[in-house]
Amino acid sequence: TQLLEQSPQFLSIQEGENLTVYCNSSSVFSSLQWYRQEPGEGPVLLVTVVTGGEVKKLKRLTFQFGDARKDSSLHITAAQPGDTGLYLCAGVDTGRRALTFGSGTRLQVQP
Amino acid sequence: DSGVTQTPKHLITATGQRVTLRCSPRSGDLSVYWYQQSLDQGLQFLIQYYNGEERAKGNILERFSAQQFPDLHSELNLSSLELGDSALYFCASSEVLGAGTYNEQFFGPGTRLTVL
Numbered sequence: 001t002q003l004l005e006q007s008p009q010f011l012s013i014q015e016g017e018n019l020t021v022y023c024n025s026s027s028v029f030s031s032l033q034w035y036r037q038e039p040g041e042g043p044v045l046l047v048t049v050v051t052g053g054e055v056k057k058l059k060r061l062t063f064q065f066g067d068a069r070k071d072s073s074l075h076i077t078a079a080q081p082g083d084t085g086l087y088l089c090a091g092v093d094t095g096r097r098a099l100t101f102g103s104g105t106r107l108q109v110q111p
Numbered sequence: 112d113s114g115v116t117q118t119p120k121h122l123i124t125a126t127g128q129r130v131t132l133r134c135s136p137r138s139g140d141l142s143v144y145w146y147q148q149s150l151d152q153g154l155q156f157l158i159q160y161y162n163g164e165e166r167a168k169g170n171i172l173e174r175f176s177a178q179q180f181p182d183l184h185s186e187l188n189l190s191s192l193e194l195g196d197s198a199l200y201f202c203a204s205s206e207v208l209g210a211g212t213y214n215e216q217f218f219g220p221g222t223r224l225t226v227l
Contacts, residue, residue: 040220040221041218041220041221042113042115042201042203042218042219042220042221043154043201043218044113044218045215045216045217048215088154092214098144098156098159098167098169099144099156099216100156101146101153101154101155101156102153103153104153104154
């Protein structure tokens with residue numbers, strides 16, 4: 001069974017701080033996706049990283065895929081209260097056709 | 112708004128009962144996925160349908176079943192409900208068959224099931 005471990009599980013920071021969320025697995029994925037989920041809603045895709053070592057930027061969010069395609073990180077610069085939510089990484093395994101989700105990181109940004 | 116609709120939004124029922132959750136995918140999407148999200152297990156894949164046919168199974172209990180109809184809407188049936196079945200149930204849809212590299216899944220707002 002492929003597992004994705006996210007750390008930290010919970011993070012409470014002040015507006016303007018930087019943070020990094022990690023997503024680790026012992027398995028190789030063909031690509032990895034990051035989602036954000038807000039209360040009462042379903043997850044929304046933020047980014048897909050495909051190539052080992054790939055870095056993608058989405059405004060203040062920077063996503064990196066590990067060289068071995070087993071891990072990924074999400075870095076947020078100058079966090080804002082609007083960044084509050086549950087961040088989920090999901091491994092894409094074309095063989096299984098389904099997403100394997102990480103355990104999630106619940107982020108709260110205090111104004 | 113993802114374009115995926117789920118009904119009902121909330122469902123409260125008793126142990127031993129049976130319920131049906133409904134999902135309408137985005138217009139044009141042929142694949143439908145069902146996920147269960149609970150506090151202790153996170154978001155877990157249950158089952159996938161593509162154009163009416165079951166294509167992949169995840170951690171779905173034998174008490175649970177699903178189907179996709181000719182109009183592409185899907186239903187998830189949960190029977191002999193137990194307290195531990197209380198969770199958020201999400202439906203997602205995508206254009207193509209699998210969770211391919213660039214294939215985005217669009218999630219509905221979920222159905223919150225409470226079993227008392």
